[in-house]
Amino acid sequence: MLTRALIVVLAMLNLGVASWWLLREEPQRPAPPPPPAGVAELRWLPGGAAAVPPAPPPMVHAQGVETAVAATPSSATPATPEDATPQRAEAAPAAARPAPPPATAAEAPTPPLVAAEPPRCVALGPFADRVAATTAQGKAGSLLSQVRLREQPAISGSTRYRVMLPAAPSREDAQAIVKRIVAAGLSDYYIISQGEEANAVALGQYRNREGAERRMAAVQAAGFQARLIASGDAGQWWLEGQLAAGTPLAQAQQRSGAAQNRSLECARLR
Template sequence: MLTRALFVLLLVLNVGVAAWWALHASAPAAPPSSLPGDVPTLELVDAGNAIAAVRTPQAPSSSLRCWRYGPFTNPAAFEAARRAIVSQVAWTATAEQIAGAPRAWRVVLPQPDRATATATAARIGAAGFADYLILPEGGPDANTIALGRYRGETSARDRASALERAGFQARVEPVGGRVVQWLDVAATPAFDARSAALGLTGVTIDCAGVVRDGRYTIPAPA
């Protein structure tokens, strides 16, 4: 009697399990992602071990090459050349050579007009700097703020660095030495160094020494 009861109980359990497998609902599939294609996502590579892989978009690589044009002995001619070629390149820079031995070095901050020069000079004084003067109107230094004259280049550059840290883009110039300027440009490898706009062919240079939109001194030819 007991054996028959156990047999009936096992039969009922088996029928119940079979019915559950036949009638249970499958888990709903995950909805498709609505994120943009360039957003990193997590993908399960092995669900059993829960190993996640990250899909990261690849940034396009770009390389630039640098060329040098010149020399220019006239600042106006240099600026005209820069404006003529700036739309054809990624960016430009100014390389300067000092021809001859300067008698001294000066720190200056050119301004577009008298009102701007006066306002800028007031801000320089408020920042704690002394020894500055707005040069007279007229001539190549019109409305320029003179910020000191030094016997050595190092002292002049120290002064210009202090002003730059305070937000004033002063520049260092030789007194008595002739400045020769070169126009440095950075462009893609497809750029044609033979510039019809300038009537010059650029010389390839190392980009490592080129400061974007900057002004720097390079050694004078021996």
């Protein structure tokens, strides 16, 4: 019984002490005394010492003149090891500094623009007839464009064009061919009796090629294998065209088989 009574008494004492601590009032601290007159108040700033503005230099009164005294080097803030690091880096020898990066390709000078080469037109020849000029055109191929064939008439005007049939084996065979020519309704013929063309049948002689070609077309339409032969100072055929870009003139002349070349205005090909 005595033990229980002691436990109850101790519990009541603890409850009383706890209630006193909870219900007691905090003692009021006395306000700090005001600073003396002429003394600056010290306050804490979040930026530390770096945020405190520098104090103005002290004023010295000399004979009624106020003069600001600059701070001496001894009063300056000593340099920290971090501040001295850049100075040591500047004092490093030039050989220890890294070399500048090499120039890139973008910094290279831009080459000047090259003007396009103007077109060149030439005339290749001379060729004996249209067939030879057409053959030369096929040989030249893609080296020439805007090609045309042009006949240059003989200067003297003595050219003659003859339409002839091949020479027959004998005189009798030539006469048999003439009978077939008459039966086909053709006229103006004669048999060559001597020379290299003996027993050949001539079907006319003309001063211009156009007339001779019309006569040869009519003979061929009748079923005869006629041919055109130029005699005297015959005309010449030329192959005219524009050279492909970058093609040397000598290469085009050699491929076509022409003996000569002449410069030509490209406007003449249009």
